[in-house]
Amino acid sequence: MFPETPSEKLNYIAESVLKLSDFYIQNPEGETPWNDRYCQVAYRHYYLPLNFLRVANVIRHGQKVGFFKGLNTFVDWGCGPGTASLALAANESVKPQIQKQILFDISPQAVDSFSDLHGSLISPQKTKNFRLDSAGGKSSCLVFSYSLTEIDDLPVGWDQYEAIMIVEPSTSEDGRKLLELRSKLIKNGYFMWAPCTHQQDCPLLTLSKHDWCHDRIHVAAPTWFSQLEQLLPMKNKTVTTSYLLARRTPPPAGISQYGRLVGDSLAEKGKTRQLFCRGPEREFLTWMHKSIEPQTLPRGELVLQPNDAEKKSNEVRLNSPLKIEES
Ligand SMILES: C[S@@+](CC[C@H](N)C(=O)[O-])C[C@H]1O[C@@H](n2cnc3c(N)ncnc32)[C@H](O)[C@@H]1O
Incomplete structure (x- = not known):
C-alpha cells in the first residue's frame, strides 16, 4: 500500500531511492530488480526523471549536428520504463519523423509497470522476444540508455543499424569503457557525430589513465523533486552523463571546424x-x-x-x- 499523507509518501519514496541506490552500488553490473516494488517506486520518482533529462540533453547535442536526419525507427534496448523512447517522443523536432518505437527489455515487468506513461509514444511495439537484426537498416537507430552498464558487450545484431545512440553513467569505469567502445565502433565502420568532432584517437583514453568524457547538465528541479532531495544524501543541482552518437554515414564535413x-x-x-x-x-x-x-x-x-x-x-x-x- 502506498502511504497516504504527502510527507509519508515522500519518506517512502526516499527510502526506496536509497535502497535502489545501495543496490546499484553493491551490484554495479547487476540487473535492475524490476520485480521489487521499491525499485519501481524509486525509478518512477527519481531515476526516470533524471535519466530522461540526460537523454533529452544528448538528443539536443545530436540535433545540433543533424544526427537524427533520416531516422524513423528507434529501438530502445534495455528500455526499462522506456526512458529514452519517452525523451525522443517528447522532442518536438524529432517526434514528427518517428514512425516506430520498439521497446525491449529482458524484464517484461519493467515495461509493463510503466505502461501508463507510454501514451505519447509513436506506434510503440513492446516486444518480449526480440531479434536485434530484425529492425536494423538505413533509417534505424539503436538506443542504449543506461543499459550497456548491465551487460559485458554489445548484443548480437548491433552493427545492423545506421545509427547508434549510447547514454551511460558518467563514472570513470563506465565512461572509459564507453571510450573503448568508441574505438570498436570506428573499427566497424561507424563515424562519431557527438560528442567527438573528429574520428581520431580519443585523448582522454590514450593520454590519461583516469579521465573520461562526460557532459554536465544544470537542473532546474520542480518543488516535489527538491523536497525529495532534502531527504537524500545525493544532490542533483547538476547531473552528468557520458554518451556517444555514431552513424554509418559520415557527419557533415563542417563539424571538423x-x-x-x-x-x-x-x-x-x-x-x-x-x-x-x-x-x-x-x-x-x-x-x-x-x-x-x-x-x-x-x-x-x-x-x-x-x-x-x-x-x-x-x-x-x-x-x-x-x-x-x-x-
Ligand atoms: C539501469 S536500467 C536503464 C533503463 C532505461 N533504459 C533508462 O534509461 O532509464 C538497465 C536496463 O537494462 C535491462 N537489461 C539488462 N540486461 C539486459 C539484456 N541482456 N537484455 C535486455 N535488457 C537488459 C534491465 O532489465 C534494465 O531495465
Missing part, C-alpha cells in the same frame, strides 16, 4: 583553463588574464575552433572571445 568543451571552467592564478577536444591531443583552451577577459562556458557545448590562438604546450591561448554554437 568545431571543438567540444569536455571539462569545467577552471580559474587558476593568472589564467582560466577549460579542457576541450578537437583531435587526438589533450588540450586546454586558455584565457591569460593579462591579455583577455576570461569566459565561463558550459561544459559539453560546441565551440568554433579559434583561428588566432597561440599554442603553448597543451594550452591553446585565446586572443579573442569564443562563441558557443547555437542550435
Whole structure:
C-alpha cells in the first residue's frame, strides 16, 4: 500500500531511492530488480526523471549536428520504463519523423509497470522476444540508455543499424569503457557525430589513465523533486552523463571546424583553463588574464575552433572571445 499523507509518501519514496541506490552500488553490473516494488517506486520518482533529462540533453547535442536526419525507427534496448523512447517522443523536432518505437527489455515487468506513461509514444511495439537484426537498416537507430552498464558487450545484431545512440553513467569505469567502445565502433565502420568532432584517437583514453568524457547538465528541479532531495544524501543541482552518437554515414564535413568543451571552467592564478577536444591531443583552451577577459562556458557545448590562438604546450591561448554554437 502506498502511504497516504504527502510527507509519508515522500519518506517512502526516499527510502526506496536509497535502497535502489545501495543496490546499484553493491551490484554495479547487476540487473535492475524490476520485480521489487521499491525499485519501481524509486525509478518512477527519481531515476526516470533524471535519466530522461540526460537523454533529452544528448538528443539536443545530436540535433545540433543533424544526427537524427533520416531516422524513423528507434529501438530502445534495455528500455526499462522506456526512458529514452519517452525523451525522443517528447522532442518536438524529432517526434514528427518517428514512425516506430520498439521497446525491449529482458524484464517484461519493467515495461509493463510503466505502461501508463507510454501514451505519447509513436506506434510503440513492446516486444518480449526480440531479434536485434530484425529492425536494423538505413533509417534505424539503436538506443542504449543506461543499459550497456548491465551487460559485458554489445548484443548480437548491433552493427545492423545506421545509427547508434549510447547514454551511460558518467563514472570513470563506465565512461572509459564507453571510450573503448568508441574505438570498436570506428573499427566497424561507424563515424562519431557527438560528442567527438573528429574520428581520431580519443585523448582522454590514450593520454590519461583516469579521465573520461562526460557532459554536465544544470537542473532546474520542480518543488516535489527538491523536497525529495532534502531527504537524500545525493544532490542533483547538476547531473552528468557520458554518451556517444555514431552513424554509418559520415557527419557533415563542417563539424571538423568545431571543438567540444569536455571539462569545467577552471580559474587558476593568472589564467582560466577549460579542457576541450578537437583531435587526438589533450588540450586546454586558455584565457591569460593579462591579455583577455576570461569566459565561463558550459561544459559539453560546441565551440568554433579559434583561428588566432597561440599554442603553448597543451594550452591553446585565446586572443579573442569564443562563441558557443547555437542550435
Ligand atoms: C539501469 S536500467 C536503464 C533503463 C532505461 N533504459 C533508462 O534509461 O532509464 C538497465 C536496463 O537494462 C535491462 N537489461 C539488462 N540486461 C539486459 C539484456 N541482456 N537484455 C535486455 N535488457 C537488459 C534491465 O532489465 C534494465 O531495465
